[in-house]
Amino acid sequence: MGATTTIKYEPVIGLEIHAELLTNTKMFCRCPVVDPTISPPNTAVCVVCTGQPGVLPVINKRAVEYAIMVGLALNCEIRETSIFARKNYFYPDLPKGYQISQYEYPLCINGWLDIELENGQTKRIGIRRAHLEEDTAKNTHLNDGTSLIDFNRSGVALLEIVTEPDLRSAEEVEAFARKLRAILQYLGVNNGDMSKGVLRMEPNISVRPIGSDELWTRTEVKNLNSIRNVARATAYEIERQISTYESGGQVIQQTMGWDELRQITVPQRGKEDAHDYRYFPEPDLPPLQVSHEWIEEIRAKMPELPDVKRQRYMDELGLGEYDASVLVADRAIAEWFELAVSEGGDPKNLANWIIVEMFRLMNKDGLEREQISEIKIQPAQLVALIKLVEDRIINNNTAKKVLATMYAEGGDPVEIVKAQGLAQETDSSVLQAAIEQVLDENPDEVQRWLNGEEKVEKFLFGQVMRALKGKADAQILGPLLNTALRNRHE
Ligand SMILES: [Zn+2]
Incomplete structure (x- = not known):
């Protein structure tokens, strides 16, 4: 031995x-x-x-x-x-x-x-x-x-x-x-x-x-x-x-x-x-x-059990196996998710927001996932938040901040966005002005871009985003910035 x-x-x-x-x-x-x-x-x-x-x-x-x-x-x-x-x-x-x-x-x-x-x-x-x-x-x-x-x-x-x-x-x-x-x-x-x-x-x-x-x-x-x-x-x-x-x-x-x-x-x-x-x-x-x-009478009135529910989430709602497994792992989570789906939310988007963002907030707070029914966010409110992103009223990063506010204080995302002035800036003249100012303030970076250093564009994008407090509509800002840089060639 x-x-x-x-x-x-x-x-x-x-x-x-x-x-x-x-x-x-x-x-x-x-x-x-x-x-x-x-x-x-x-x-x-x-x-x-x-x-x-x-x-x-x-x-x-x-x-x-x-x-x-x-x-x-x-x-x-x-x-x-x-x-x-x-x-x-x-x-x-x-x-x-x-x-x-x-x-x-x-x-x-x-x-x-x-x-x-x-x-x-x-x-x-x-x-x-x-x-x-x-x-x-x-x-x-x-x-x-x-x-x-x-x-x-x-x-x-x-x-x-x-x-x-x-x-x-x-x-x-x-x-x-x-x-x-x-x-x-x-x-x-x-x-x-x-x-x-x-x-x-x-x-x-x-x-x-x-x-x-x-x-x-x-x-x-x-x-x-x-x-x-x-x-x-x-x-x-x-x-x-x-x-x-x-x-x-x-x-x-x-x-x-x-x-x-x-x-x-x-x-x-x-x-x-x-x-x-x-x-x-x-x-x-x-x-x-x-x-x-x-x-047999009892068998006939049994509720849907986790394995069957998981398969249904995959077959009918198009979820991947991992997401489906996480959502059915506890009855409270599945019920919360299904309520949100019944409020018109897209199942895949919802699964992603629940599993990544909401569980992260709950985890930070020491809550178990199955305590989902105790949090301040209501299923319909998460659906409303996702809609704000889909409608490009706010971008993804802002949405995460709004979710954190909803988690901490409760409340309707539309109201929070309004009250805190978080709506995305989509006015291209406002974006244009911010871009020009940032380019003027960073002549070295602009020169480097003109010399072929493409990655500088990402830095400048970040600067403009910062100047607009993170609220710029990225899909509009990207092309505008690129055009502005090209214009500096002349
Ligand atoms: Zn007794």
Whole structure:
């Protein structure tokens, strides 16, 4: 071992995803699902979701419908009969002493999802299962040693999705995570907010020598509050495991947490590691039956998903693959773009302005792309701005400045151009006067141009543009300047 080893490793990664479903009520009772950051603790609870003796759970039909939608979107087989099971363990956030989940007979099995990688290739990731369960309550541990429990989350419908260990890099994990989140958002079954824990993704990671088909010891990483952190933690954990083996050590099977401050994974204490959940079929619930007709009914009303939308943007709107991929990557972006198109904007122009200029402004501001609906610029206003350029009222550079004003303060581009006097100067007598003045002020450059140094023309163009505060209509200015220079021959 040591410095002479030349083993090359490959990571083997699977993802376990928990998505709270956006149903109005909880999985097995009629308590409303509330936003934990708004509603006071323990205000949305009843005898069922606090685990009182003698109560009976009732399955939330909407939750089943949502789970089937996700299963269909992930190309799963939907079981017409699935079975709820008790997963027994004791923990303060679990009042019944067990969680109702699905174990041997989950609702959705054997699916797949294609992800697009940066090298332009597509990779198919297997989906082992997706099943329904209920969320636990939420513990808050205070510094003085007391712990508080909020049962508002107890019993909220939860969909657990488990992939096959088909992922081979942090990049693939990130691509999968982004695409899965987009699908959940498109379906309207989850809002994708990982920072609030309504969507949780936990990678399990091992490495092995390339060429081997053994599975080596794996670790699991929890408490990841963004997709970026899922990718970072995965990359870190891969490196940690490889360097552990390379230095002669062994990877221990354990649960890790992500220390965001130090950007490292750390062993996490928590529930005992040797789990024996003693699963058995839930005696209070009959097997879950879903008819073929109902599944087909759900399939028929599924919204357009990212892959189909991307193809449509390419086929019908004439977008390139890159632009189309960026715009469909998040439901909020696609909706914003489609609103702008419906306002009469040219799709290609819009895609360009959104992806290059608007995302640059948002990025500078620390906003994620999917926060597009929160910015001050409205779709119709971007369309109006582009029209000002097409009508040659303003040039491209001025338009970028107007966009920055719209972004910072909001407002209508036509008004901004008027108020700030930004309209393009198209009056050729004004342009002519500015040209003559600049040529008079730069006799050396004019002489160099006359001696055949053509590139000086660009400099002089810039000077005239500057004299006119960047507002000259370049398409008129160019030929006028050239003629003026030629006239200096005489
Ligand atoms: Zn309840």
